[in-house]
Amino acid sequence: MNACHAATDLGGTQHRTPWSPPVMSGYATNRRPSSAFDNLRSNDAPPGTSDAWCEVIRRATRVAATEATTCLQGESGTGKEVIARFIHERSPRRRGPFIAINCAALPEQLLESELFGFERGAFTGAQQSKPGQIELAAGGVLFLDEVTEMTPAAQAKFLRVLQEREFLRLGGTRPVRINVPVLAATNRNLKDSVSRGHFRCAPLYRLNVFDIRIPPLRERRDDILLLAAGFLREFCGATSGLTPQASEALCRHDWPGNVRELRNVLERAAIVCEGPFIDTDDLSLAVREDRPQLSSTDLGDLERQAIEQVMREVDGNKVKAAKRLGITRMQLYTRLRKLGLQGA
16 A cells, blocks of 8 residues: 555635545544544555655655654644554554653653652552553553653663663662663754753664654645545534635645644534535634735845744744745854844
8 A cells, every 4th residue: 555645636726616525545433543633544654645744654664664763853733643653553563552651741750650660669659569651562662752851860761771772660670671662752853952951962862863854734735635534524424525715724724733733623613514514714713914015125125024024933943944944044143143133
């Protein structure tokens, strides 16, 4: 089966008749997942036909056959756990467990006891020994979500897992040997986290053996209607669709919450829609302001306006601004100093 599903006629925004969702093999109906994507059968690739998404699937398929530590980087809601589960399902360890732990959801002490387990008497209330999530992942895959939120102490202990393939339970004296591939995910830039002191260098190098960037939905607009079709099949069966105007509105929206936001918008629309077709009035989308017209033809002024506009759009994040402008970060710094803009 091709990792990238073939596109079906989605009706686009040029159709004069209301658009109905096509039948897609990438969705099942037996259970509801915890991820942002709809129900995916284990042998299917997460749906998408855009070049950016097909590249993600290609890289995920390639690394699935290995035991390499993999880091998934992308904004919240882009589907990092979906890709992690896809890698697990395509790996030789597919029959083993997929153990996921969110490093941002647990306080420091609880995170360490959950990861490494503990021995009886390790702390007050530890009346019996308990294996950690690392041990429970034996024969399968360990997925660490929001890995940059791991405390420095936990990072140091986990480095031993990555380097030596062993660790100590809390209160333990004998090392526990393990052989578990690690998939890590973060919505932050790892190198930026290191430069700001939020993450240690050594774990970075061990975690980032193979990296996969998960693109935001605004960079894979060709997939919006395909994903929308699957979500509507979940919420409405085959009884509902989108008007051309609603399809166009979905494609024009910037989706700061990515696929998770798309799913929530369509779930609400399916509830409030009173007819067979979802229209723009049923979509709770923020109206996107038109970009201001350039008020000058002077190249210097145009450059200043472009940089100021992009810096506003990314809330002053120079890494994102440089990427959007198509220049390096050092080139952006040079231009900011040259133009006397704040934040240079």
